[in-house]
Amino acid sequence: MTQVAPPALRWRAVVPASLLVLFYALPWMRWDGRQALLFDLPARRFDLFGLTLWPQDVGVLFGAVAVLTCTLVLLTTLAGRVWCGYACPQTLWSGLFRWIERSAARRLRPPALASLVKHLAWAGIALWTGITFVGLFSPIQPLVAGVWTARWSGWETFWVLFYATAAWANAGFLREQVCIDLCPYARVAPLLCDADTPQICYDACRAEPRGHRERGQGSVRQRGRGLLDPTSASDYAFRAAHPALAGPPPRFAADRLGDCLDCGACVQACPMQLDVRAGPQPDCIACGACVDACDAQMRAWQFPTGLVKLASENAVKGRPRRWLRPRALAALLSLIALLGVGLHSL
Template structure:
């Protein structure tokens, strides 16, 4: 019996599967540009001044907040609270429309982790001396970054010029030294040992994501219709898009995914000839590339920060096998299910309205305080 006659298969083209490699370089450039922007803002804002006053300073001793030339008393900071709520609502709006871009690009944990991995690559030396020198140099550089991060963070609550000027002469007060050391140590240990584990176990953002998104929100998905049944095969067989096998129907594809994800309950997977295998070679490159070891092929997981590492790893495997890229791709459930475009999406409208409302309240309050 030919493969096109096999139950569960279809030769229909899949609209969500791209025919050429995604612009990986463009995404990497965007990640590094956002990293530079976030680090520049964090480390630079305490040094900026506005009309001979700090641009942003939470002066605890004077019980005043300096914000773009405004000197707000701590008992009159309601406009800043509205501004913070506007930022939170805007984050919800972006998540609803575009997925977890914050996690993948701009989250401080992501930014510092990416910076640490750049430091690790920078301190990777060649030769016999590298094995002894690399750990010392790596820890020294990251300790310096962590110390400056602690100084900068405290600089949002005490003028940073005085902090830096008092360091050489050891003229800082006990509490300032404590908080600098505390945040420096927290930065050093957090990024060095936890990495994305913070996203999995500590950050609440992933847990509330299902309330922020809908079927039209893009995220990372595995194209099971094209990839299943997965398995190693001889080279040169061609993609299912190039063979008569075609794509699986959605029900059969989900069944194969369930069998692969739950071997204890589903039992051993059946074996298939190369002609009946999907495009997934079961190389586990996507799992190895994931910072927290998720297998995106088993379905969406709230711990996924959509960093696209699995996408890049899978695209490399597809290229080596001569298959089209996009077995793991960024798309929406609605597009996978070929739904028509939505004319009304409640969540983006709600979060957009809340963002506008909170901004109006914040601007009104700031104008009244000026």
């Protein structure tokens, strides 16, 4: 039987898929008869959709990088790690390679055939990624024609193979280790967030105490159990997350259980191998995979969704939202100042 992804899963895949399509299409776009985006280093000429930059315009490029950096800081403070979850190249290609891996394993037998198809697909995508990237620095049409005529220059050959190897290794093997061990933004992002920044969180008041149960028990609301007070809820969550410290968790009668089925679906879905029930964690890339996995379980048991959800710390604790936020204001004022300087110097 064909498995149909739940609506949220399909929606979440739209942004990464669109960005991948945009990347592969970029070097093929034309503007006034020329390649629309071309960093032609030998000619010292940068074409940006009709705007031509020469070496003396390098300040524009530095300004654009500064504006993008401030925009990312502001976005992180206001919306959390959406860059990590939806737009970072590491996330996009890891997701694509993982999807190929799972699709091949699910559809092809024997496993050796699935592995062969997976590696061929990974190699093809990695090579095309290298060609596409180099196609932003060397005209794409002759570059692609060179695949068949073997007429690449030495530097074209080096960089195509370099980026193909990087894509293959990072997306096929290193994956989220890059986020954990190598990415500088991952180190800085938690510092840019405050108590009003949305993050993925677990509704312990509704979910705890967690536990397996027979089908037929309703949700806490359907049973009239209601929500736990925040102190008891965090105590249960802490005990479950740290059995070595707190000892084995007590067993509860089914009518006292919260809505967490302790099914582990959220943990299995997490690319960072995190348990969202242990509280906010700096390695969380806000991809929402645990939200989708838990919502699917809630729907299957006819419980309300949203046991794992995107919400700020203040919203979870019922505190009012603050509008004067130092990090957001600093980023916004820097962005306005940069744009003002840029417009003034035009």
